[in-house]
Amino acid sequence: MPINRSRGRNVHIYDANDQTTVLGGLKLANGVTNANFYSMMEILIVFTSNFFLRDEGNTQIEKDDHPLQPGKYFIVAADPFNVNNEPWLVRTISHATGTCTHTFCDAVRSRDRRCVVSGREVLEADYDNWTGFEAAHIFPLAYESYWNDNNYNRWITISPADPTKGSINSVQNGLLLDSSIHQEFDGYQFSVNPDDNYKIMFFSPDSRGLSGKHLDQRLLNDPQRPADQLLRWHFRQAVLANMRGAGEPIFEHDFPPGSDIVGDILHGPKAAERMEYELFSRLGA
Template identity: 65%
Template sequence: MGLVSSPQQQTCRTNMSVANRSAGRNIHIYDAKDPDVVLGGLILTNGVTNANFYSMVEIFCIFDSSYFLRDEDGITIQRDDYPLHPGKYFILTNATAKNKYPGSITISNEPWLARTVSAASGTRAASFRDAVRQRDRRCVITGKEALRAEHGIWRGFEVAHIFPLAYEQHWTDSDYSRWITIPATRGGAINSVQNGMLLRDDIHTLFDGYDISVNPDDNYKVVCFGPDGEGIAGKHLDQRFLEDPCRPVDQLLRWHFRQAVFANMRGAGEPIFEYDFPPGSDVMGEITSGPKAAEWMEFELFSRLSAR
């Protein structure tokens, strides 16, 4: 059975020890005109509706005509709020306005930015960290309170950049600063409180790895792209957070959600990077022998330089 890979994936499948995002998928997506090739898939978790599924497909598939989805029993799936069920789904395109033949499906080549855990340090990051801590005082995804925050103890909690600091040049080139209305105390717009969230440390790891995201276009629903051991999939960010005028802007949450869909649903999925290097490990060797070595090295390098 064939499997479509994004252009970024086609040269990074040599390290057999690399974790595979597509492992465990129970949703598989096909072009009805070529049902032997898998276009992508999903590990289904709580809260994903039929309408959500349509919107995710539209992130990594480009259509030149209208389309609809059918399951393996031939039943057309409606864009509704009924829960999505595991199984095979086939995309059928309607005839285009120019001719009577079905339209085409193209897999998006929108870039996916490789990312590992971002634990930035330095004066720019410290200012950003303090602003986010004082605003949130809890993990905004799980709701767990930082009970010792008033004593300056934040153990178990970390501040996450929604858009990673390591890609500041990409941020600048794309003019993402236009979304920021609250300037940062230090370090430019990318370090605005509107680009950060306080998360439990384990949730931060999953967020940076695109295993968890928030969909601002579905009432800020938490979406898990892997098994949900915390019971948070399908929940929504609470109103205290959403009513705060300093909360993250929707455009950045939407950017992260799109990246999570690309990472987990497009083709075979993007590689998962190792980040746990015990003392004595050959870090450089592990990176250079792993997937997307150049991108991984670039991220690690700029994560350290950009924090100064």
């Protein structure tokens, strides 16, 4: 069964005029400040006027670098507001393979040579041994049609070595990650906020102590670095997936031999969207 993102939340969000209906919430991780929380609220909620947040003690929360505290928070605004209905693109663990991704993987590996989130080095990169490391698409390859329809290639200035593979496979849409960190990135369990000095923000328990740290500076100094617009897109998706309402499901991906994968998908949430994603990711459809 899919994992419920809302379980374990210790931050809860309400409209000050309706203190019984939960609008969303957050599992608080290291490094989340009051200012970070305000920036998340500006993604989560569509405001038509200025707003501020107050806590259970009726104290206004300032936009500062003090650590956010667990508890209930109430939105105070002069005008009505709504929860953002921006689409969240269903995404599971990537299994994309094929000729389209070969040049992408090569470019990302050549640029990074380490997990750019944890800093863990690929010790045998010179021997082409990348065991435990994976080239991750920031914007998922399965949604290339969505990429094209919304002209996201305008953010790309470095074409793939083979331009026929599509701008979505540019090195600027990639990060080299430790395999387990890649799973968490694809699941939006953490993201990178380019508007806060590329802070790594976890939305789930962080066993490695990475939350609140920053993306590898060597990557940021590289002329082939990822496009900020794509990191910003991923961060928005992570906020919506983890904080809106009860949150989006985290899908199972480790199916034992003999499992009825299709049956599990069809009887779970967002069946049509997930089936489309899985077919592309697993079969390169």
